[in-house]
Amino acid sequence: MAHHLELEGIIQRYGKHTVVNGVDFRVDAGSIACLLGPSGCGKTTLLRCIAGFEEIAAGEIRVEGRTVSRAGFRVPPEHRRIGMVFQDYALFPHLTVTENIGFGLRGTRAAERGTRVDELLATVGLGGQGGKYPHELSGGQQQRVALARALAPRPQLILLDEPFSNLDVDLRERLSHEVRDILKSQGITAVLVTHDQNEAFAMADEIGVMADGLIQQWDTPYNLYHRPANRFVADFVGQGVFLPGMVIDGHCVEVELGRLESKVPLECGQGCGTCGKGCGVEVLLRPDDIVHDDRSGLKAEVLHKAFRGADILYTLRLTSGAEVLSLVPSHHNHALGERIGIKLDVDHVVAFKTPTRAFPPRGVTPVAPVHFSQ
């Protein structure tokens, strides 16, 4: 499939401050991409560059093969035919819902416009509400109008800037699935910006995790969670802790809790495919990697617990003092301070080279290896 949107070496500065520092990515036609990152990482700036609200300092942006931005050149936003959905919806308060949606359809005949607006109202589930004014609608309804307005001129590319951040959690999840279905059914390419990973996971085919003006990893949601490219991505996406470990061989690493056998070869950093015995690493342990088992000989003390309905997220302290997280079905309700049995259930090992510290770090006492089966 053709690349619909291509960014190459994008650099953007505000004064001396470099906000975007060399970003490349490509989005296929009809797919939904997401820029995910903490606030201030440059993701919104990047979106504004794609929309044409800002000039870029270096690099090139192409839409359907046509250059729309490069240093010193910018196709103005009104000539890009890119739909945009804003964080605050930016509906026009003095126009009715129908007029808002029909706003971008200037130049089409009234009858045609009416049909298109009705069609979109039905698509976003707001049939019969066309006569209302934006401020008479709820937040979720306003967001649907904003989407319908952006879709009305049939853009090939649509940009969504934190589209659900003003909505409550329930609505956010439902609406993000709905919006995904609508975009997919119309075959529209979309780029979404968010700091909320659940939103990103629910909407996107591919996610670019951003930090410090750079894309740290461009991958599928599954790979971001299970095969993070670096410590930042591992930290930012999902929960988890890092435990110091020592590499035994290309598929095995030893941590305080025992030996971890990885189905895929260990890769603890770029160009480090030749891990030899004794290499110090930090091993990522997700809450679902540590399973509660009353019969296990390995015990850990309950430090903190967060009840989440179906399960409880336990923060456990190991003998060494290191802390790990464990996701346990909520009928296993243990008290704080209790020592509960745990075992490892790791499918593949994610490890990063220990940054600067010497191995083993202070406070880690060697424990007898515990063997476990895959």
Place this chain on the structure above:
Amino acid sequence: MAYNWDWGVFLQPTASGDDTYLGWMIYGFKMTIGLSLAAWVLALLIGALVGVLRTVPNKWLSGIATAWVELFRNIPLLVQLFLWYFVLPELLPESLGNAYKQSNPVVQQFLAALLCLALFTSARVAEQVRSGIHSLPPGQKNAGLAMGFTLPQTYRFVLLPMAFRIVVPPLTSEFLNIFKNSAVCSTIGLLELAAQGRQLVDYTAQPYESFIAVTLAYLIINVVVMFGMRWVEARVRVPGYIGGK
């Protein structure tokens, strides 16, 4: 101190005998309204334009607009009036200046007063319009542009319809001010309401009646303006929006 109240004074013929004192008051009342309304229309037109220009990205245009505002709102109204009335005719080319000075003095006074009030108020209207536009979320402009509208079209269809609605209440007070400021024009001899009040005192020695009448006349004007603007406000109200129902 004994004061002889005499409300009948208004019906007495004036010294020249061709009018009553009430007639003088009505003349002044009409002059104040005519001058203020004309100046208000000019001030609105100029102020709206200058206010919009202050918000445009073009540095030159916004610079000129800023200079306009700072010039006209930082010189005292009375000084501006004297500049228009006494100084400007001297700055005109000699033949034109002389012709102007020989024209009807009431026309001269009216033109100077009109320019003065209109330009002074235009700077204040411009500030209100500018702040109205700036009070809109930045997404509004971007949304307009993203929908394929050019910047002038975005102003016309997105920004100004909301900005003008937002500035109706502050403009009400500017509208009231222009009537009150027009009293300053009595200093160049324009026979508007305040000047007529003073003249009445000189001729009739009935200061209380004269100034109570003047006060009531201003009050009536302001009450009418207030209700008028309230009606405008209600007409342009956006359902559900702040200030709406």
